[in-house]
Amino acid sequence: MENGRRKFLKIAGAAALGLGVKPVIDAVAGADEPVKYVAREGALQAKRWAMVVDTRKFTQELAEECRKVCHAEHNVPEIENPKHEIKWIWSETFEHAFPGHEHEYSDPDVMTRPFMVLCNHCDDPACVRVCPTKATFKREDGIVLMDMHRCIGCRFCMAACPFGARSFNWKDPRPYIGETNDEFPTRMKGVVEKCNFCAERLAKGVMPACVEVCKDKECLFFGDLDDPESEVRKVLSTNHTVRRKAELGTNPMVYYII
Amino acid sequence: MLEKAITGRAGYWIWVLLLLSAIGAGFITYLFQLKEGLGITGMSRDVSWGFYIAQFTYLVGVAASAVMLVIPYYLHHYKKFGKITIFGEFVAVAAVTMCLLFIIVDLGQPQRCLNVLAYPTPGSILFWDMVVLNGYLFLNIVIGWTVLGAERKGIAAPHWVKPLIYLSIPWAVSIHTVTAFLYAGLPGRHYWLTAILAARFLASAFCSGPAILVLLMLILRKLTKFDAGKEAIQSLAKIIAYAMFLNVFFVLLELFTAFYSNIPGHQHTFVYLFHGLHGYGKLVPFMWTSAVLGVTSLGLMIIPSVRKCEPVLAITLVLLIIATWIDKGLGLVAGGFIPNPLEHITEYFPTIPELIITAGIYASGALILTVLYKVAVGVKEENEA
Structure with a gap:
């Protein structure tokens, strides 16, 4: 016994x-394994989504239009206080988008041009590496996404992101949303958010909102980096492009034509 | 043994009530923060960690410093530390508890904190920090309580506690190393991206933690019959002097690399903290206070006659604690975020609610320490009588 x-x-x-x-x-x-997902019928699919920004063709108005359309689409609140601001896509001057690359004889046209900045959907994202709950993760097609219901609001990802692409909801964002888009969730206070490369639009077979805004101007290209026939690959092979802080090894997926 | 904490003179109860009211004020303010969001603090999109995480970082060091008693006493059988090792371990218990509270109040969605366990992510340093901090808390509670219980009965501590004590030594080093890794592994945050950060953290911990302990021992001598002994205090003072020397030396190494290499990114935060950058310089007076007090206290600590005079030693240690606290508890975290990755500058300063919540957590730590010290001193007085 x-x-x-x-x-x-x-x-x-x-x-x-x-x-x-x-x-x-x-x-x-x-x-660190990319998260698999099942694409719906009619969804736009890629092995590796990437974006090319032709900064030569961007105007202040167009940049502002991109920001407005994106923020309206994704219920991003308009908070006046810059300390509590939420930003998914916005424009910066060259010296802030590419700090250290300006010099006193730089082309004034380039220096005053708007540079669209957004999440780079890095291939080796530091934010994903540091997240203690896998609330931020990289999908198989390279898009770095957030699970707002899992995020504990520790903001480790904000410290890790070398591009300042992430925003935290310092207060309840809902009173600051002009007209709520019922197609996309709103967020609550205490979670981090950022650009999602319009994953919800791709799922429906449409291009990202900012790309749509720039359609006629041909200044924002979006496509599959893995496909040699894709538009982004053609643009990349025929133009000299740079990426923000490529030396940090995060492998950003947003390219810029200067 | 805990019953010793519920008997005391009027002064004891006034102190406990004082702490309870500070905890109450902190708790009510925290409920307000829970309702309104972290926007009531001075933190921002650019400086996304502030006072809470800085206090957490400082206190991890205080907790780890218990090892400065455990190593001499248990590994080198330095008997003079026999009487006070328990007090070092109890400081660690109080400090780690405060660390955990500071992390909780810093979370945007604290009710989801168990997600860290539900979705364990070993690639995240925060996951490991959770593991080592909780482990260290557990080790120190078990070791401290068991050893004190045995002492009360006048018997040797049970054998099973020895391996735990040995384990607590590398564990103490691990908590501050892992905490340094929270910062030192982030691309694009130059001020933190330095291989020496963990070493710097440990050096500043091993001077500030024992400094706090010496002050506590001097207070205990005044208030109770317990005397840590002159020799134990002098040995601690030597440890503090060596550690403070290393701490200052490591900071100088950082300055050399940043300014001799002349790489702008490596200099920005130093310039911001000690000189001001593009007209922003809120922390400059604090950082110079830290530098002056740090060098002064080091200078005094290495003079044997100064160390040996206890009242002067006490004042020197206060200077040293202020210097190391500003360095870690104010400059390190906020400074790392300034300038931001796009080289914009947003400054940071804690708000009143943030300070009240912080004070509440420090009061919780002080209450835990008071209760544990009351028990420990009670046991020691009883045994001597």
Whole structure:
């Protein structure tokens, strides 16, 4: 009897340990693997989504239009206080988009041009690496997404992102949304958010909102980096392009023609 | 043993009530923060961590510094630390508890904090920080309580506690190393992106933590019959002097690399903190206070006659604590975010609600420490009687 009870306790203990260890092992094994998803019929699909910005053709008005359309589409609040601002896409001058690359004899046209900045949907995203809950993750097609319901609001991703692409909801954003778009969720206070490369539009078979805004101007290209026939690949092979802080090794997927 | 904490003189109860009211004020302000969001703090889109995470970082160091007693006493059998090692371990308990509270109040969605366990992510340093901090808290509670319980009964501590004590040594180093890795592994944050950060953290921890402990021992001597002993305090003072020397030396190494290499990104935060950048310089007076007090306290600490005079030692340690606290608890975290990745400058300063919540957490730590010290001193007084 004594023997039986001991044996039982040993087995039960080992089993409990095994059950406790399993999720950790699974997590280690699955760390950094891109998240698979099932595309709906009619969805735009790619192996690796990327964007090319032709800054030569951008005007202040167009930049502002992109920002407005994107923010309206995604229920991004308009908060006056710059400390609490939420931004998905916005324009910067060259010296802020590419700090350290300006010099005193730089072309004034380039220096005053609007540079659209947004999440770079990096191939090796630092934000995904640091997130303690996998609330931010990279999808198989390269889009870096957020699960707003899982985010604990620790803001480690904001410290990790070298592009300042992420915003935190310092207060309830809903009173600051002009007209709510019922097609897209609003957020609550205490979570981080950022550009999602319009994953919700791609799922419906339409191009990202900002790309749509720039359609006739041919200054924003979006497509599959893995497909040699895609428009982005053609633009990249015929123009010299640069990426923001490529030296940091995050492998940004937004390219700029200067 | 805990019953010793519920008997005390009027002064004890006034102190406890004072702490409870500070905790109450902090808690009510926290409820306000929970309702309104973290926007009531001075943090912003650009400076997205502030006072809370800075206090957490400072206190991880205080917690880790218990090892400066554990190593001499348990590994080198330095008997003079026998009486006070328990007090170092209890400081660690209070400090780690405060660390955990500071992380909780910094979360945007604290009710989801168990997501860290539900979706364990070993690639995230924050996951490991959670593991090592909770482990360290557990180790110190178990070790401290068991050793004190044995001392009360006048018997040797049980054998099983020895491996835990040995384990607590690398564990203490791990909590501050992992905390440094939160910062030191981020691309594009030049001020933090330095291989020496963990070493710097440990050096500043091993001077500021024992400094706090020495002050606590001097207070205990005044208020109770417990005397840590002159020799133990002098040994701690030597440890503090060495650690403070390393701390200052490491900061100078950072300055050399940043300014001799002449790489702008590596200099920006230093320039912002000590001189001001593009007209912004809110933290400049604080950082110079830190630098002057740091060098002064180091200078005093290395003079043997100064160290040996306890009243002067006490004042020197206060200067040292202020210097290291400003460096880690104010400059390090906010400074790392300035300028932002796009080289815009948003300054940071804590708000009143943020300070009240912070004070509430410090009061919680002080209350835990008070109760634990009351028990420990009670046991020691009882045994001597």
